[in-house]
Amino acid sequence: MSIRFHKMQGLGNDFVVIDARNQAFFALLNFVVSVCDRRLGVGCDQFVLLEAPTLPGADVRVRFFNPDGSEAGACGNASRCVAALLGNAPVLQTAAGLLPSFVTPDGAIGVDMGAPKLDWRDVPLAGATDTLSLPLPGAPAACSMGNPHATFFDGVTDIERLGPLLEHDALFPERANIGFVERRSRDAIRLRVWERGAGLTPACGSGACAAVVNGVRKGLLARRCAVEMDGGSLFIEWREADGHVLMTGPATHVFEGMWPT
């Protein structure tokens, strides 16, 4: 027996996608750790499982798993890849809610990532905290895009040392993705993200959304912002009208394969 998978990537943030809507798939934790392994498996930053939707209006249910086996409520780059894989601008059912997708006139893939959650309980944090300025050196801001993010601005770098320490800081009971922003202007930033459960990745879609939201909240950024990461750029808009965050960028199908089960 074997199961078909798709290898995809968005700005170098890469994924193994299995569409389990019409092929039996029972494994999970051991499978995730094995398939994500870059030496023993296919290798990816996240495993993405597609299932039949359970909510009206959704075309597909999408679940995201980090290489350490932990499940994440959001993954922006993978969401664009799933939208590209399915085509016809699907509505994705994720833990963060129903995420409509769209294609821009120049062929980029867009996803409405929904509204950020700004209360400490929703990030979540360990106790009542002003999410605009966390009690950490550098006073980062925090929010949730369906997954927890803390964002540092200007001057805090050293991601390789600070990333893993902060990912596991006691302030984050579910751990956190840690973003480091260098501002270029009010509508252009350079971002690197230490991802929860995955480490430093070439790009982080939900991290780009969180960085713009946190930058606007701190009065540092405009609501429409270009976010350049190691793997390339996304365009993010924190829409004033409904508070939703729109993310647009590339999504690439690399190859298909069969995984023995």
Ligand SMILES: N[C@H](CCC[C@H](N)C(=O)O)C(=O)O
């Ligand atoms: N590591 C993240 C999930 C993947 C996020 C990232 N790949 C993206 O594009 O948003 C977490 O545990 O919340």
